[in-house]
Amino acid sequence: xxxxxxxxxxxxxxxxxxxxxxxxxxxxxxxxxxxxxxxxxxxxxxxxxxxxxxxxxxxxxxxxxxxxxxxxxxxxxxxxxxxxxxxxxxxxxxxxxxxxxxxxxxxxxxxxxxxxxxxxxxxxxxxxxxxxxxxxxxxxxxxxxxxxxxxxxxxxxxxxxxxxxxxxxxxxxxxxxxxxxxxxxxxxxxxxxxxxxxxxxxxxxxxxxxxxxxxxxxxxxxxxxxxxxxxxxxxxxxxxxxxxxxxxxxxxxxxxxxxxxxxxxxxxxxxxxxxxxxxxxxxxxxxxxxxxxxxxxxxxxxxxxxxxxxxxxxxxxxxxxxxxxxxxxxxxxxxxxxxxxxxxxxxxxxxxxxxxxxxxxxxxxxxxxxx
Numbered sequence: 001x002x003x004x005x006x007x008x009x010x011x012x013x014x015x016x017x018x019x020x021x022x023x024x025x026x027x028x029x030x031x032x033x034x035x036x037x038x039x040x041x042x043x044x045x046x047x048x049x050x051x052x053x054x055x056x057x058x059x060x061x062x063x064x065x066x067x068x069x070x071x072x073x074x075x076x077x078x079x080x081x082x083x084x085x086x087x088x089x090x091x092x093x094x095x096x097x098x099x100x101x102x103x104x105x106x107x108x109x110x111x112x113x114x115x116x117x118x119x120x121x122x123x124x125x126x127x128x129x130x131x132x133x134x135x136x137x138x139x140x141x142x143x144x145x146x147x148x149x150x151x152x153x154x155x156x157x158x159x160x161x162x163x164x165x166x167x168x169x170x171x172x173x174x175x176x177x178x179x180x181x182x183x184x185x186x187x188x189x190x191x192x193x194x195x196x197x198x199x200x201x202x203x204x205x206x207x208x209x210x211x212x213x214x215x216x217x218x219x220x221x222x223x224x225x226x227x228x229x230x231x232x233x234x235x236x237x238x239x240x241x242x243x244x245x246x247x248x249x250x251x252x253x254x255x256x257x258x259x260x261x262x263x264x265x266x267x268x269x270x271x272x273x274x275x276x277x278x279x280x281x282x283x284x285x286x287x288x289x290x291x292x293x294x295x296x297x298x299x300x301x302x303x304x305x306x307x308x309x310x311x312x313x314x315x316x317x318x319x320x321x322x323x324x325x326x327x328x329x330x331x332x333x334x335x336x337x338x339x340x341x342x343x344x345x346x347x348x349x350x351x352x353x354x355x356x357x358x359x360x361x362x363x364x365x366x367x368x369x370x371x
Contacts, residue, residue, distance in 0.1 A: 013154050020146045028139040035131055043124040044094060046077075047103035051117045054079055055107030062111035076123035081108075084115035099125050182210035208251055216285055219278055220339050231272045233351070238267045238276060242301055245280035253288050253297070260284075262299040267306070269371060271351045279347045282340040283308050283367055290365070309366040315359040323357070 050073060058081070061068040073079065082088060090104045100120040108114040186207060246260055253260055269276070287297045287310040295311035315323060324345035344367075348355045352371060359365035 009154060009158055013150060016150050016154070017147060020150065021143055024139055024143050024146070028135050032131065032135045035135075036128060039124060039127055039131065043101050043121065044103065047094075047101065047119045047121060048105070050077060050079065051103055051105035051119045052107060054081070054117050054119070055105055058108045058114050058117070059111045068112060074121075074123075076126070077119065077121045079117060079119040081114045082116040082118060084110045084113050086115075088116070090116070101125075182214050186210045186214075212248065212252065216281060219281065220343060223275075223278055223343055231274075233270050233272055235268055235270050236273055236276060238269055238306070239264050239301060241273065241276050242280050242299070242306075245277060245284055246299070248281070249284050249288060252285070256288065256291065256293045258288055258291050258293065259296045260299065261296055262301075264299070264301040265303065267301050267303050269351065269353075275347050275350065279344055282344050286340050287312065287365075295364075304371055306369040307366060309364060311364040314361040314363055315357070315365055316361060317359075320357050320359060 053071065057070065058068060060066075070079075093104045093106075095102055097120070100122050101124045102118065102120040105117045105119070106115065108117055242262075242264060246262060250260070284297075284299075287308055290312035291297060291310045292312060297311075298307075298309045300307045323341050325342060345355065347353075348369065354370045356368045356370075357365065358368070
């Protein structure tokens with residue numbers, strides 16, 4: 001990842017983890033508070049139950065004149081019988097004292113001269129401490145899990161962005177190279193012309209070819225950026241548009257000594273003329289670009305059908321499905337920045353044109369369009 005991607009990645013991760021930690025802590029606090037209240041109530045009712053049980057035994061022993069048999073209690077619980085003669089007064093009936101929860105019951109009502117039953121336990125604080133430990137451990141484990149999951153999800157979500165950034169970086173490098181070639185040729189041709197103070201056919205041809213290459217790049221970039229602009233389709237005769245496109249690239253084909261053989265008939269299609277020109281332009285320039293010198297490009301146009309076949313480097317079968325992806329190049333043998341065939345596919349989809357590719361490595365490629 002580059003610096004910008006890393007900054008975005010860690011910013012997103014920090015925000016996500018910060019909000020997750022806050023939510024986890026709040027959830028843990030709410031859970032702890034609820035469990036603490038529940039533990040408080042449970043402790044109170046257990047103490048109350050124990051006090052009532054002992055008071056019942058005291059009253060029963062007094063009423064039946066039988067010996068008082070006091071019960072055994074749980075390990076963490078204690079009780080004390082306070083006689084009436086001590087005249088002790090308790091301001092609170094339920095309170096905390098030195099880590100013990102204490103409950104005072106007046107249920108004996110001075111039977112057997114017992115005024116109070118006092119019961120206490122330290123179980124509450126033991127369980128509260130265990131609850132705190134369990135909640136902290138749970139929060140820690142949950143947050144560690146969130147960190148791991150968020151890291152994996154962030155990497156997963158950043159993957160397509162990283163891929164797109166790489167494609168854009170590669171696109172910028174390729175287009176810089178593509179622009180450098182015609183610009184350099186224009187500069188050299190212009191310099192030679194100025195030095196010679198005369199303009200021969202070769203210099204003018206180089207200037208013309210370079211200018212057309214720049215315009216072709218401009219057309220592709222303009223389509224990628226402004227293809228969403230609405231234009232009305234109309235019935236078009238494709239033959240004049242194809243003748244114009246072939247003528248436009250005639251100098252480039254002559255420079256590689258490539259012969260263009262065209263069999264053209266009138267053919268109609270409801271479309272936008274600039275889109276069709278760009279479609280033909282990309283297919284023809286692509287064929288010239290990947291053709292070997294001293295070869296032939298065959299073009300056929302008839303009603304509802306168009307094909308262009310070159311004798312170029314060809315495309316591997318497993319790559320045919322990928323050649324229409326944006327920024328993808330089927331071969332590094334020629335220039336280009338991987339948008340031409342993507343634009344062709346977009347235009348075909350826009351006007352419901354079916355496109356088929358037949359290619360053999362070292363023999364050439366054939367693009368067939370039907371509508």
